[in-house]
Amino acid sequence: MRISEKPGAGVVQSVDRALALLEALAESDGGARLSDVARDLGLPVSTVHRLLTTMQMRGFAHHEPHSGRWVIGHRAFSVGETFAHHANLVGPARPILRALRDMTRETANLGVLESEEAVTIAQAESREIKRAIAPPGGRVPILNSGMGKAIIATWPDEAIRNLVERQGLRPMTSRSLGSLEEVMEEISRVRDMGYAVDNEEFVSGMRCVAAVVWSANGEPVAAISVSGLAARVTVARVPEFAGSVVQKAAELSKAISGAA
Numbered sequence: 001m002r003i004s005e006k007p008g009a010g011v012v013q014s015v016d017r018a019l020a021l022l023e024a025l026a027e028s029d030g031g032a033r034l035s036d037v038a039r040d041l042g043l044p045v046s047t048v049h050r051l052l053t054t055m056q057m058r059g060f061a062h063h064e065p066h067s068g069r070w071v072i073g074h075r076a077f078s079v080g081e082t083f084a085h086h087a088n089l090v091g092p093a094r095p096i097l098r099a100l101r102d103m104t105r106e107t108a109n110l111g112v113l114e115s116e117e118a119v120t121i122a123q124a125e126s127r128e129i130k131r132a133i134a135p136p137g138g139r140v141p142i143l144n145s146g147m148g149k150a151i152i153a154t155w156p157d158e159a160i161r162n163l164v165e166r167q168g169l170r171p172m173t174s175r176s177l178g179s180l181e182e183v184m185e186e187i188s189r190v191r192d193m194g195y196a197v198d199n200e201e202f203v204s205g206m207r208c209v210a211a212v213v214w215s216a217n218g219e220p221v222a223a224i225s226v227s228g229l230a231a232r233v234t235v236a237r238v239p240e241f242a243g244s245v246v247q248k249a250a251e252l253s254k255a256i257s258g259a260a
């Protein structure tokens with residue numbers, strides 16, 4: 001697989017080359033020598049060496065001194081495991097999200113924690129003309145997110161305090177949590193209710209109701225939520241939405257446990 005010297009418009013050449021190198025290492029049985037990789041990709045040895053050295057610093061490649069070969073690094077494995085984990089969640093979640101969307105007429109979301117943020121990894125969009133849109137891949141600070149709060153409410157109090165100390169609080173709206181005391185009071189409410197609410201804490205005029213999803217071994221692996229305009233997802237209707245969200249989160253927990 002040779003790399004074009006003139007990549008297409010919008011392509012970052014160094015990234016393209018690094019990813020091609022990663023693919024080449026993945027395809028090599030027992031690793032590859034620098035000169036062989038350079039020849040196969042049609043790149044100068046010096047260029048390939050710089051790229052591999054940089055990838056090694058990030059854990060995506062590793063040089064074995066005894067054999068002189070380059071192999072895939074541990075970070076590539078962990079990234080692949082994350083993809084597999086997400087894929088194992090998203091497949092069973094899709095019909096459940098669609099059913100939740102149809103029950104509530106609002107956008108249904110699946111999210112996980114990643115790098116201390118809540119990340120949406122799947123979604124069934126509302127059919128309403130005006131709807132909450134936070135597409136898959138969207139990231140929200142944990143404490144401004146219903147899904148984030150639902151997941152960390154399962155953590156010990158000390159772990160939550162450590163999170164606040166590391167991350168700080170990010171007031172996105174006037175309703176965002178503003179102190180550790182407020183955070184712990186909110187977490188206590190989440191535990192008592194069995195669901196979490198983003199009460200216009202990330203975007204003014206948007207409200208979200210979320211519940212945690214459990215793995216087969218009792219780990220909080222994700223959360224399901226319904227999000228929509230606060231004018232429709234009203235405070236008075238939150239318990240109604242919560243009942244649907246908790247039900248579907250339990251269904252997904254059962255689905256992924258059965259698949260485990």
